[in-house]
Amino acid sequence: MRRLRTRLAGALLAVLTLTTATACGGSTAAAPARKTAAAATTANRVEPLADTPTPRLPVTVPSADGKKVTVERAERIVPLSGSLSEIVFTLGLGDRVVARDITATFQQAAKLPVVTRNHDVSAESLLSLKPDLVLAETTTGPAEAVDQIRAAGIPIVVVDPAQDLDDVGPRIRAVADALGVPAAGEELTERSEQRIAAVREDVPHEREEPRVAFLYLRGSASVYLIGGRGSGATSLIEAAGALDAGAESGLDKDFTAITSEALVKAAPDAILVMSKGLESVGGIDGLVEIPGVAQTPAGMDRRVVSVEDGVLLTYGPRTDQVLKSVVAQLYKDGGE
Numbered sequence: 001m002r003r004l005r006t007r008l009a010g011a012l013l014a015v016l017t018l019t020t021a022t023a024c025g026g027s028t029a030a031a032p033a034r035k036t037a038a039a040a041t042t043a044n045r046v047e048p049l050a051d052t053p054t055p056r057l058p059v060t061v062p063s064a065d066g067k068k069v070t071v072e073r074a075e076r077i078v079p080l081s082g083s084l085s086e087i088v089f090t091l092g093l094g095d096r097v098v099a100r101d102i103t104a105t106f107q108q109a110a111k112l113p114v115v116t117r118n119h120d121v122s123a124e125s126l127l128s129l130k131p132d133l134v135l136a137e138t139t140t141g142p143a144e145a146v147d148q149i150r151a152a153g154i155p156i157v158v159v160d161p162a163q164d165l166d167d168v169g170p171r172i173r174a175v176a177d178a179l180g181v182p183a184a185g186e187e188l189t190e191r192s193e194q195r196i197a198a199v200r201e202d203v204p205h206e207r208e209e210p211r212v213a214f215l216y217l218r219g220s221a222s223v224y225l226i227g228g229r230g231s232g233a234t235s236l237i238e239a240a241g242a243l244d245a246g247a248e249s250g251l252d253k254d255f256t257a258i259t260s261e262a263l264v265k266a267a268p269d270a271i272l273v274m275s276k277g278l279e280s281v282g283g284i285d286g287l288v289e290i291p292g293v294a295q296t297p298a299g300m301d302r303r304v305v306s307v308e309d310g311v312l313l314t315y316g317p318r319t320d321q322v323l324k325s326v327v328a329q330l331y332k333d334g335g336e
Contacts, residue, residue: 044308045107046317049188052092055180064138064158064174071155073132074179080121080136083162083314085109087175088135090317091184098129105310123148135175137161162315164235168192171316188317195320196239203241204331211245212237212305212330213268213298216255217277217287224290225255226262232313233272240326242270260292268296270303270330278306305329 060070077096079085082103088094089108100112101119115125123145126134134149134156150156157178159171169189176185214227214237227233227244228251234244245268246256256262271287281287284302293299305326311318 044105044310046086046090046094048090048092048094049184049191051184053181053184055093057180059177059180061157061174061178063156064160067158069155069157069178071133071157071178071180076129076131076133077179078115078126078129078131078134079104079175080116080134080140081119081161082106082310083171083316084135084137084159084175086314086316086318087172087188088179091172091176091179091181091188093179093181098131099126103310105308121145121149127152127154133157133178135159135178162313163232165196165239165315165319166235167315168196168317168319192317192320196323199320199323199327200239203239203327205241206331210242210269210330211248211267211297212240212242212270212272213245213263213266213296214272215258215277215287217273217281217290219277219280219282219286224258226251226258226266227255228253230254232315235315236313236319236323236326237272239323240330242330245269258290258292260295263292263296266296268298269301270305271296271298272305272307272326274309274312275306276309278304303330 055074057074058070058072060068063069074093075096076098077088077093078099079088079097079101081101082105085097085100085104086106088097089106094108097109097112099115100109101116102114113125113129115122119139120141126149131154134154136146136156136158138158139161140146146156159174162171169192172189172192173182173185176182176188214231214233216225216227217223227246229247230252231246231254234247237244245266249262249266251262278287281290284304287304288294288299288302298304306329307322307325311322
């Protein structure tokens with residue numbers, strides 16, 4: 001399930017076939033339109049540091065797979081996740097990136113060739129671009145492809161996947177160290193953490209913390225999942241001054257197939273979704289037709305928070321924008 005959560009965090013652009021999910025049918029009457037969802041409106045671009053750093057190489061850095069990796073050059077970089085790509089570009093080294101993961105959806109990376117499919121890398125496609133450094137996550141696969149890249153003599157630095165807000169700084173530093181720009185990593189970490197803190201200071205305080213359920217939806221594949229304690233959304237929800245309804249209801253697994261009983265027990269006041277997932281079920285009108293949704297406070301109020309797939313759970317340099325969007329949508333009528 002950790003691999004599944006990483007795919008969700010990466011915001012897959014292709015529909016995933018998940019054998020653990022169950023199809024949901026039936027319909028329920030939609031409540032009157034009182035609230036609507038609006039995806040994050042911030043331009044889908046990263047904001048590089050003002051000064052472009054110059055890598056000081058070679059460096060030897062620890063890799064999350066237990067290896068020590070020596071990086072001799074960083075002229076042709078391939079980050080194998082959208083989050084890692086975002087960090088490289090925001091550090092100011094985007095002009096050195098020669099390929100992208102399918103989940104790197106921000107504008108500066110859009111024209112780069114794609115070397116992954118559903119988080120799996122094509123070793124042949126990657127090697128044809130002659131990279132001198134590959135940045136990967138512990139869930140990057142298949143293992144045969146990773147071994148083939150290493151056998152070709154390409155250094156691979158593996159970074160632990162993002163789990164929550166506390167991972168923003170460590171992931172930035174890990175990438176910056178591997179690129180030979182540790183000072184830029186510290187600068188970006190400080191900027192990112194300060195911006196997140198500023199958003200948190202402005203979170204409205206309600207008398208009772210709203211309960212927010214994170215739902216992962218892919219209607220065309222009949223995938224309807226509710227996030228639990230390991231979904232990766234808990235930290236973001238709590239930073240927005242709310243409670244993770246799935247985790248609070250006792251869901252300890254990353255994701256569980258949605259049932260009416262699970263939703264009633266979670267009793268969310270609001271529902272958090274990825275924008276493409278919401279579109280895949282027909283918007284809010286389709287969302288409330290999923291059995292159990294219309295019976296929750298969130299369904300009755302049509303209180304839905306929608307964030308663009310490519311940034312929702314990346315926990316990186318744009319997390320402050322994600323948090324700001326969640327807060328704005330969650331407290332549309334103002335907090336107390």
